[in-house]
Amino acid sequence: MKLEDLGYSERLEERRQAYDREHGLMQDRSATEPGRIIAEHKERYIVATGGGEVEAEITGHMRFAATGRADFPAVGDWVLVTVYDTDFAIIHSILPRSSILQRQAVGQFGEIQIIATNVDFAFLVQAVDRDFNVNRLERYLSICHASKVNPIIVLTKTDLIDAERLAELRSAIEGRIHDVPILTVSNVTHEGCDELRKHIEYGKTYCMLGSSGVGKSSLINTLTGGAIQKTGDISESTHKGRHVTTHRELIVLSTGGMLIDNPGMREVGLADATGGVEATFDRIAELSVHCRFADCTHTVEAGCAVIEAVEQGQIDRASYENYLKLERERSHFQSTVAEKRKKDKAFGKMLKNYHKQNPKQRDL
Known part of the structure; x- marks a missing residue:
């Protein structure tokens, strides 16, 4: 199977060559080759390459540098790998994702x-x-x-x-x-x-x-x-x-x-759905510009164009209520992320101060 059959493009090839140049691999036998993640099993991956399918794992550097799940490969990703013995590979990098x-x-x-x-x-x-x-x-x-x-x-x-x-x-x-x-x-x-x-x-x-x-x-x-x-x-x-x-x-x-x-999903909580809710409820987004207040929540405010449209039957009430639910869910997730980052930053600062005051402990 050719890489093009898996969706490989010239844009991705340019990214691969840029990575190899940056890491001095162009003249080296260890130069990377592209592959696509077709399955994942507890941080062990099956990668489809031009030479066939191989089992792969990420480098220690990728694992150490990861700040969250998004920094690990996922099914659908294009990755750069070095293949060993035709059946095992090391993943060096994830090529930029289109979605x-x-x-x-x-x-x-x-x-x-x-x-x-x-x-x-x-x-x-x-x-x-x-x-x-x-x-x-x-x-x-x-x-x-x-x-x-x-x-x-x-x-x-x-x-x-x-x-x-x-x-x-x-x-x-x-x-x-x-x-x-x-x-x-x-x-x-x-x-x-x-x-x-x-x-x-x-x-x-x-x-x-x-x-x-x-x-x-x-x-x-x-x-x-x-x-x-x-x-x-x-x-x-x-x-x-x-x-x-x-x-x-x-x-x-x-x-x-x-x-x-994908496995069936009984819970589908919104994460960072910026722009997604507005696009789904486009009629509400269009009417919101006519609300009296710029920060209108479309719940209790006087002069809310959205509430007026619901009362007049121009917007389905069930859809409106679902919109409010998804907006609350999105806002809660964003505030939770902000709070988590604040705590992580505070912990990092505390740890830095501790090591500064106890230099011998840092070397243990």
């Missing part, structure tokens, strides 16, 4: 979790039987818009409902979300799958976002033409999907596109 899909790390305030990188399109997958939720779609959209990733809504398991109900669901989405493609598919009858394939372009990277049990693994099997992913059932007791995909993996499709599968 980063991320969410708030579950149970870790102020921390982010990278979903995937260098993604062009995201399939927002929901099942029409139990999982359907427009609020969640707006949440996914905010993450996509913040990452400059193009969203495509995919409704699965359409064989479980009739045409009238499916039309109602489409109408519910179109009433609140505009200018985003909506595809409907059945992995049983394969209806709609050909239309989905038309949206997959050569050299582009796609990512699936959705809860467990919505049919992501079945959809991948349909697109690849083989049962390469395990599939699971809905729990009868909780009515929630069981996690079948346990790690992120990049799969090359026969159509030429690449698809990153």
Whole structure:
């Protein structure tokens, strides 16, 4: 497989050559070569290179210099590696990312979790039987818009409902979300799958976002033409999907596109969604410039153009309430990050003063 089949470009090659020149590797046999992270297993990575797939790990310098999760490789990343013995490699550097899909790390305030990188399109997958939720779609959209990733809504398991109900669901989405493609598919009858394939372009990277049990693994099997992913059932007791995909993996499709599968996400907290919420709720953003106060929160202020539009039925009330929820969540995350940085800075200052006052302790 050629690197171009994985999405390698001239821009990335220029970055690689610049790295080798900077580190004096151009005339050295240890010069790096590019590869793409296609799987991750507890800080051990599978990297696809021009010579095949190799297992890899990062250098000690990368680990020491990392200030957060974003400084470690993720599935979708282009990296520079030195390959040893054809089956093992060392990762030296991560090439600049064109996009980063991320969410708030579950149970870790102020921390982010990278979903995937260098993604062009995201399939927002929901099942029409139990999982359907427009609020969640707006949440996914905010993450996509913040990452400059193009969203495509995919409704699965359409064989479980009739045409009238499916039309109602489409109408519910179109009433609140505009200018985003909506595809409907059945992995049983394969209806709609050909239309989905038309949206997959050569050299582009796609990512699936959705809860467990919505049919992501079945959809991948349909697109690849083989049962390469395990599939699971809905729990009868909780009515929630069981996690079948346990790690992120990049799969090359026969159509030429690449698809990153992710474990199902029951919690999708917003991290740094700057610009994403505004893009998702663009009508609210447009009206906010007409509010009486520049710092209007659109909650209780007199002269708020957004509240007036909601009361007049120009903005869907459920969408407005979801907007307020996501805004509170985003603000809380940002304040948590600021507080965490403040504490880290104070701790670093305290440690520096301690070593200054106790120089012998520093050398122990």
